[in-house]
Amino acid sequence: MKRIFLFLATNVAILLVLSVTLRLFGVDRILNEQGTGLDINNLLIFSAVLGFAGSLFSLAISKWSAKRMMGVQVIEQPRTADEQWLVETVRRQAQAAGIGMPEVGIFNAPEMNAFATGARRNAALVAVSTGLLRGMSRQEAEAVLGHEVSHVANGDMVTLTLIQGVVNTFVIFLSRVIGYTVDKVVFKTERGHGPAFMITVIVAQLVLGILASMIVMWFSRQREFRADSGGATLAGRQSMISALERLRQAHPPALPDKMAAFGITGGLGDGLKRLFMTHPPLEERIAALRNAA
Template identity: 30%
Template structure:
């Protein structure tokens, strides 16, 4: 259902772009704006992952520097049937994580030191599975397409504002509402595009929660992690994210000021709603599969030594081994 909703929202965003473009500049103006926005977002698509990781001061880790975390991501990637992504750690006290990369073959997952200190191994596995679900779903591509169309609408809106203020009677030739109508379009069109863009982001989070629970095999691992993250992100500010709020939708938890409900301007679903869905999944509303992959020889798996078993995991509060030490 979320895939259908995403498709409908993308169609609506495209229709909004077409209507605004035709009203302001006709077919030629619409095509020019789309090409300009597409060029900007193509560059972002190929370079945004490296730019984002560099902006956040992320450092790549491997089997030597973070053996258990890397082994965990490898095991989960195998279960998700996607290539092993690069693994990064960010020195930031706010507990959070995100995935980036233009496709599963060029992906990366990153976790903050705050998340690694706050969560136990099972909860970290739930979070990493959620991020791998974003990679598996190619959500980066979906949000790039969304950003392309939204960027084109913003470009048209800027033109509309200029035309409405300085175009005089010429604006009335293309827009029956005249100069005032152009100014209204300049204000309302980007707002509508932003609402649709955030709605698409929320649907992708719900899907990543569901598929992430299937990847790790235990919905309550992710549910428990989300409950802790909800408190952690409110208690500890993320100044880097505050300075660059455009990337907030990439995190598993909103790094900016939290929202009490699923309102139109929220990039993330309400945490209580996400946790409730995972609890329903754990209680039979969609059964996740168990972990089936085997750990590497002489490597300690993310849930302890030896192969994962099909029995219930040990209580997370009894096992506090850290995969980043």
């Protein structure tokens, strides 16, 4: 979850900075009227350049931002038995997965968590929390490491970047089309753009960005199943199942299964919540591994 959250947060921040900067310098005055209305071709090119610039830059600084935001301490020289085990386990799994040795780090957090990030398969970062090292057996932790190494081997960060770039492009494009339409049709602005244009663009970009994030989240959920399968291959299927079971025990549902239908969080609310989940429910991931066996 932290890998996706850090990437999306960085992407949104970069898009915001780029949008404001281009607006201040007048670069985004791309909505020129060409007799019949919008210059759609120029707008689409502008949107693609801005959209992919945000996602690609987010990918490029993903390791740097993860280290700073999460306080990851990269293991340069193992000083403890746990650090030695972590480095050697990741080294062995990386060789088995056919990727270069990632950087290995630890971040201080009480919850059991881990993530992998990086722009290239052969120069990634795999980090685990202190809570995971304390709360899981080595067999379970090895499965979690295998899951993260599989994310790297599968190129999930690069694929996520490309999908985010396409999503950004359409959000930027459609928000400006909506802003132009509201400005010209509703507020009857005849020359240039009135205040309604920028206000509508900002609101539309926020709303469309939220809706578009559902696509990114759906993709993320599908890749989790594949990473679980990779972790099962690298560390053993039962170890992967055991690790997920450990996580489920640490995060029990708010209501027992038999009462969930009567709870305030059931029904439509849970359905909407699921659309924004970066990971599938642990029960589904465990069932998928057992069915695959």
